[in-house]
Amino acid sequence: MNPYKNQKVCIVTGGNSGVGLMTAFGLAQFGHHVFIACRCASKAEKAVNYIRSSTGNLNVEFLPLDLASLDSVRRYVKLFQDRQLPLHLLVNNAGVFNTRGTTQEGFELIWGINYLGHFLLTNLLLETLQHSAPSQIVMVASDLALRPTSIKWERFVRKTPLNFIELYAVSKLCLLILTQELSRRLENTNVTVNAIHPGFVQSNITLGHRLSKYLGIGISPQESASGLLTCATSAAFADVKGKFFDYKQNEIELPDLAQDTELAQQLWERSCLWTGYNRYRLTTTPNSNTTAGVLEPYSLALSPTELDSITKTIIEDVLPKPPIKNHFYDRAKFLFMFRFGSIFLLLNQFRKKEFHMERHLDSDAVWSICQDKNLRQKLKEYLGEELLLWRSEIWVNYPSQQLIPFWHQDSYPNLLQGEGKTINVYIALTEVNEWNGFEYIPNLQLTPDVSVKIKDPFSGNRLFDLPEDLEQQAVPVVLRPGEFVLFTDQLMHRSIRNTSGQVRLALTLRLTQPSVHIVSSYSPIYSKPVLL
Structure with a gap:
């Protein structure tokens, strides 16, 4: 009997630590072929060795991905597609909270990593996901995405401001908007897209998160990942699309901005332009004459x-x-x-x-x-x-x-x-x-x-x-x-x-x-x- 008869191919961004590591670990326990996508090769190697030795599943690999570089995203997709494998699950988990600066292309760093890099990665893998259906995309968002009341486009092309929390919240809001837009675009396919709030996790994303386990607050990465895995693998969620859940699988009501289809279209078009995906363009300047100027x-x-x-x-x-x-x-x-x-x-x-x-x-x-x-x-x-x-x-x-x-x-x-x-x-x-x-x-x-x-x-x-x-x-x-x-x-x-x-x-x-x-x-x- 083949233990990998129902094996799925999965990608987990940021799978080298925290919730991402525990998610990759859980998928490997199910016997799936797991690709850890992250920037640091040494940390990825430790994660791969840990998962392999603990689960006995040798189909755990690392491919380099730096979400702060759109060129790196494109290289990652090429490396993966050169393997000629299907793709059944994409977990967009990687993220930063209080990093400052700009990406390689000049975008605000938090938003560029949390949202824009994942936008390009997801869209470049869409065809593979559709050919591999039934397949799923899971966006790791945050309840902070419920806070923003508007999107100020010019902030995305500047360095991180002092109030970095606002950019973090907007980056997670953009993931919710992307979840909705992709669900509409994939309506007649067997690809589902949902988002999950992982909770306050005892992770290393900030000093507060690192100290939380010593203070007895928050939840462990294992507990958070368990909820994510349920959403990603349970038959009960197979036909669910465009929803936002917490780690206990309770649905969170989407904010008005995430349900604004006109805003979603704007974000989609700008993201296509910014990443070069599908080269969204207006028609060229209309024919005119000297009267028009x-x-x-x-x-x-x-x-x-x-x-x-x-x-x-x-x-x-x-x-x-x-x-x-x-x-x-x-x-x-x-x-x-x-x-x-x-x-x-x-x-x-x-x-x-x-x-x-x-x-x-x-x-x-x-x-x-x-x-x-x-x-x-x-x-x-x-x-x-x-x-x-x-x-x-x-x-x-x-x-x-x-x-x-x-x-x-x-x-x-x-x-x-x-x-x-x-x-x-x-x-x-x-x-x-x-x-x-x-x-x-x-x-x-x-x-x-x-x-x-x-x-x-x-x-x-x-x-x-x-x-x-x-x-x-x-x-x-x-x-x-x-x-x-x-x-x-x-x-x-x-x-x-x-x-x-x-x-x-x-x-x-x-x-x-x-x-x-x-x-x-x-x-x-x-x-x-x-x-x-």
């Missing part, structure tokens, strides 16, 4: 590989090393001409590093983009055969930052003299989307209810107050890397706070015809106009 997206002739190489060069070599003459010129203008805009540019480049002027001539990488044949062709269709490039800007929008938050129109026509046409080009060097780019008001007509709020003393741009109904007409620009749009100076636009979790890099070029000249009072220019 933006001309439809086009693509550079550069291949993805060439563009990746150029983008890497710009980030690693061009931006960190601005020409010394530029800084000298700015300092001289400030000290001897009292041009305060110059010191503003200096401080901006040194501190925020988000705005870099006139970099097309000092870098072969940037200049190669300016000379792209597809770009030149589209510009010639609009301006004619002779193209005068008179200004350029590299814009870097870092996570949780916003470049120009006010509605404005560019003031560059004031810097030009003579008869001729002008056009601007916005080139996406990394993905531009509704979470990191800019938005504009199509077909805007300046009316009395569109008032000037203030005039920017540095750029001369007029900053506008727009009525709420007009703001609601805003359209986000959405571009793949290597795509570009042409836009006019009449475009009413503003930057979007970057909540994409990724750096957004873009190049803006200002072009005109040779019949147009730059006014002599225009000072922040380091290179003469150049013919493309």
